[in-house]
Amino acid sequence: IHCCSFFNSPYLEVPALYYSPSSTGLFFIHILVLCAAMRCSTLLAIFTGVLLYLVLGAVVFRALEAPQEEGKHMQLQDTRRVFLLNFTCIDPDNLQTFIEVEQGVAEALGAGVDPSSNSTFVSQWDLASAFFFSGTIITTIGFGNISPKTEGGRLFCIFYALVGIPMFGILLAGVGDHLGTGLRKAIAKIETLFLKWRVSPTIVRVISAVLSILLGCLLFVAVPILVFQEVEGWTLLESAYFVVITLTTVGFGDYVAGIQHDHWYKPLVWFWILLGLAYFASILTMIGNWLRVFFKKTRAEVLLLFCHLLHYDWSLPFPFHHLSYCSLVGQERNTLRLSQHEGSLNCARGKRDQTEPIWSEHCHSFMLKRRCFGPRQLLMTHANN
Helix, strand or coil: CCCCCEEEEECCCCCCCCCCCCCCHHHHCCCCCCCCCCCCHHHHHHHHHHHHHHHHHHHHHHHHHHHHHHHHHCCEEEECHHHHHCCCCCCCCCCCCCHHHHHHHHHHHHHHCCCCCCCCCCCCCCHHHHHHHHHHHHCCCCCCCCCCHHHHHHHHHHHHHHHHHHHHHHHHHHHHHHHHHHHHHHHHHHHHHHHHCCCCCHHHHHHHHHHHHHHHHHHHHHHHHHHHHHCCCCCCCHHHHHHHHHHCCCCCCCCCCCCCCCCCCHHHHHHHHHHHHHHHHHHHHHHHHHHHHHHHHHHHHHHHHHHHHHCCCCCCCCEEEEEEEHHHHHHHHHHHHHHHHHHHHEEEECHHHHHHHHHHHHHHHHHHHHHHHHHHHHHHHCCCC
C-alpha cells in the first residue's frame, strides 16, 4: 500500500493509492487503507481508539496473568523456606529434594518470576508493563520477554492481535501522512532555493531524499540511541542494536527497554516506536514511488526514441508491440504489409484495382496520424490506454 509521498515538488509524480500483490515489507504496510490523507480530527479519533484499545488489553492481560504469576512467586518462596529450614547442606541422600527445588525454580521462571528475588514481589504484569506488552502485539514486534501463560490469556491474545494489528496499520498510515506533510513544508523551501539556481530536477530529488532520511535518522535513531545508553546503562553498540532491531520489527527480546525503570518509561518507549515506524514506513513508500516513476519515465523515453526511428526505417525489428503508441504503429505497419502482399498476389491475377483502395486507405490513415500528431503527441495520447 502506498500512502503518501513526502515531497510536493513539480518534478515528482503524486502517487495514488494502489495495491500491488507483489509488494513486500512490514505486515502492517500491506493493510488496505481507504484514505491516504486523513484529517487531524480523524487521526486523533483513531489514535484515541488505539490508546483505549491498548488500555483495554493491559487491563485484561493483567487480570488474566497477574494472579498466576503471584501464586508461582508465593509457591517458590514457600519451597525455598522449607528447604532452608530442613537442609543445611546437600548430600546424596537429599539430592532428590534439591532436584524438586530446582523444578520449582524452573516453573517459577516459566511463569515470569525472578528466582533471585527475595520476599519483595514486583509483578511483570503491572498496568504499565501490560500496556507495553499490548503495544508490542499490535506493532508485531513481540519482544518475547513476557508472554501469556494462562489459557485465557493466550486465547485473548489471539483475538486481540487480529483486531489490533489492522487498527495500528490504519493509525500508522495516518501518522506517516501527517509527518510527511510537516516535512514537505520545510523541504519545499530548500527545493525552491535549488530550483532558483537551475539545478537538475533529479539532483533536487536526491537532495530532498537525503535530507529527509538524515532528519529521520537523527530524530528516531541517533537521539534514542543516546537516551537508551544513558537511561538503561547499555553500551553504544547495545543501544544501537536495540533501536534498529525494534524499528525493523524484528524484536529478538534479548534487549528490552524499560524493564528496570519506573512505570512511566515504558509507555514513552511505545510512543517512540509508533513515530519511528510511521516515519520509516513513509520513507520506504516514498523510495518505492520514486523508483516506480523513474522506471516508467525511462521506459517511456526508450519507447519515444524507438518510435522516432520508425519514422525513418520501417524495417526495424519491433520489440515494443505491447506498448500503446508502438502498438498503433505496428498495427498500421503490419496492415500495410498484408495489404502489399495481397496486392502483389492480386496484381499477378490482374486484380490490382480491387486492392489499391485498401492499401491507399491504410497508408493515408497512417501517414495522416504521423503528420498531424507526431510520435510525442501520439505517445501521450495513448499512454493511458
